[in-house]
Amino acid sequence: MATLEEEFTLSAVTLGARPDGLLGVEPTDKTDHFLVTDRSRTVILYKVSDQKPLGSWSVKQGQIITCPAVCNFQTGEHIVVHDNKVLRIWNNEDINLDKVFKATLAAEVHSVHSVQGAEPVVLFRGGAARSLEALLAEPQQKVETVLSDGEVIKWSKFFVVFRHPVLVFITEKDGNHCAYVQMFHTRNLSKYTLWPGQEGKSVTLSFTAYVDRKFISLMSLSSDGCVYETLVPIYPSDTEKNQRLVRSLLLKLWSYGEHLFMLHGKCLTVIPCKCGVSSLAGALGKLQRARDPATWMAAPSGSEKHIEVELRKFLAKWTPDCHNLIGNITAGLLGRAKAEPAFYPRNCLMQLLQTHALSYSLCPGLMDAALERADVQVLQLCLQRFPDVPESVTCACLKTFLSIGDDSLQGININMESVFDYSNTEQDEKMEEQSGILRNGFSPEDSSCNRELNEKPQEPAAAPTPCPVTPQRAALLNGILCSAYSETFLLPHLKDIPAQHTTLFLQYLYFLYLKCSENAPMTLPGTHPPTLSQIMDWICLLLDANFTVVLMIPEAKRLLINLYRFVKSQISVYSELNKIEVSFRELRKLNQEKNNGGLYSIEVLELF
Structure with missing residues (x-):
């Protein structure tokens, strides 16, 4: 039996300007990836388990998407139609829809259908259908009109039956409905008139269907609260005639409060239904329903110490x-805590966070309360524990970590695992000794990126760069660097960070970059420190969001120059590595071409 789990919000982005702004949701060739189509201009590819968009594509201003985007399961490409006749095909690597494959068709399209094991098909508004391959071979081919005047397609679905593709679509004219079954391997199109049956003058709201042996079970939901079923033959007895099918009553529904009543045949079934707290982690299978119905702390009372003792017993x-x-x-x-501002049980909240049972979507008020009180200890633990923190909350945490005073951080028990001892002389000497031999693949004397500097009078060796923030603040910022985010949704919030805080964060990121560059593995010591990739990504994000503002700050000028030099040095490093890679590839090729391994030879390979 299917079990309904807790819902969660996939996207808070407004879809279209109208209430019916969502045009469709379609699966892709990858599990858990879905294409969401806005009725106006946008297609978004989501990975549902991460609640994150993987890509977004929009048509130009003035163009309108007119049918849901689908995935071609044979090629992995995406297909969409805009302005009724313009077909677009693209893949995940494409950025601009205006530059991808385009085909203008001869007739208006109702929908594009694609399922596993079959080539995509295009259903035109006139009732004709074509395979995608046939249309791409001749986009302007003539398309016949099957439907009568005033007959409109209301619903359609694509199946694979006994390895053959079958398209079913429902039309409506003057309140009457017809079902069409298109068999592509025989090119037969069958038409069935759906008789009203028991529903009388009620309006059909929606359809769904599934294959049941040699029939297609077509179910419809009517405005009178009834579900009707019609069995449509896949292989008709006479394809030339308009055959008639009668709908039969399958279910009748009533809903009162938290009870759903269903009339199925002569049985009246009651299903209790209650919506609990929505949780993304629960929807992902990371949370399970509690067996213990106890709710002893749903409305906690007593002193904070008393609650802490009771909570310890429970845990x-x-x-x-x-x-x-x-x-x-x-x-x-x-x-x-919201009702009584003086009540804030930090110790209890820390104990609950340590259980690894919470997520942001299960208790979004937790991080909001911690931000309101600048409780960086709780915020740090939430960033470590929660897999679903929104980008707006991540940025709010960053603002708090950058703005809180050093004196306030001294008395707080912050997790320092990700921070190494910046004052460790032995560590610095060890790094300096390594960097004296090799610095990102270059000897300091021979580095081509320093050639211009070497021509100038040499200055005394500069002292090691000090960390611009305290170890406590560094630990908090490391939590930000290691958190998950989507660049698309994070960038707008980064623009709200004050200029001086942006500069401070850039200085810290530059310091971490220097530390990574001082040793051959290009990693930081400590437990779970930020990686070089995370450091570089955040430097790029901050500069993308605030470059104009940072450029106007005198204190940031030297920092930007240093970042430029390091980027230039990295380009030189990768350029030389590419040369070495090519040389070794040629050497491998020469070794493979040797036919006689018994001969002795000496070969000189010039790398530079």
Whole structure:
């Protein structure tokens, strides 16, 4: 039996200007990836388990997408139609839809259909259907009109039946419905008139269908709250005649409060239905429903110390199947904290976070409360524990970490695992000794990127660059660097960071970059420190969002010059590495061409 799990919001982005702005959601050739089509101009590729968009494509201003985008399961490409006749085909690497493959068709398109095991088909508004391959071979081919005047397609679906593609679509004219079945391997199109049956003058709201042996079971939902079923033959007895099919009553539904009543035949079934707290982690299977119905802390009372003692007792008997109960307890504590500003049970919240049972979507008020009180200890732990922190909250945490005073950080118990001892002389000497021999693949004396500097009078060796922030602040910022984000949704929020804080963060990132560059593995010491890739990504993000502002700050001028020099040196490094790679490829090719391994030879390979 199917089980309905908790819902979660995939996107808070407004889809279209009208209430019916969502045009469609279609699967792709990769599990958990879906194409979401806006009724106006945009197609977004989502990975649902991460609740993150992987790509977004839009047509030009003035153009309108007129049918949902689908995936070609044979090639992995995406297909969409805009302005009724213009067909576009692209893949994930393409950025601009205006520059991808384009074909203008001779007739208006109703929908494009694609399923596993079959070539995509295009259904035209006139009722004709063509395979995608046939249309691409001749886009301007003549398309016949099958439907009568005033007959409009209301619903369609594509199946593979016994390895053969079958297209079913429903039309409506003057309140009457017809079903069409298109068999592509025999090129037969069958038409069936759907008789009203028991629903009388009710309006059909929607359709769905599935294949049941030699029939297509077509179900329709009517405005009278009934579900009707019609069995449509896949192989008709006479394809030339307009055959008639009668709908039969399948279910009748009533809903009152938290009870759903279903009339199925002569049986009346009641299904209790109750919507709980929505949780992304629960929808991903990371949370399970609690077996223990206890809700002793849904409305906690008493002193904070008393609650802490009771919570410790509860957690001593806590089992991993009580995740939702942990969420309820957290929500109860936060509810009281909101009602009583003087009540803020930090120790209890820290204990609950340590259970690994919480997520942002399960208790979004937790990080909001911590931000309101500048509780960096709770925020740091949330960033480490939560896999679904929105980019706006991540940026709010960054602002708090950069603005809080050094004196305030001294008395806070911050996790320092990601920070190494910046004052460790032995560590610095060891790095300096390594950098004296090799610095990112170059000897300091021979580096081509320093050739211009070497021509100038030499200055005394500069002292090691000090860290621009305290170790406590560094630990908090490292949590930001290691957090998950989507660049598209993070950039707008980074523009709101004050200029002086942006400069400070860039200085810290530059310091980390220097430390990475001082050793051959190009990694930082410590437990779970930021990686070089994360450091470079955040430098790029900050400069993309605030370059104009940073450029106007005198203190940032030297920093930008240093960043430019390091980028230039990295280009030189990769250029020389590419030369070495080519040389070794040629050497491997020469070794493979040797036919007689018994002969002795000496070969000189010039790398530079």
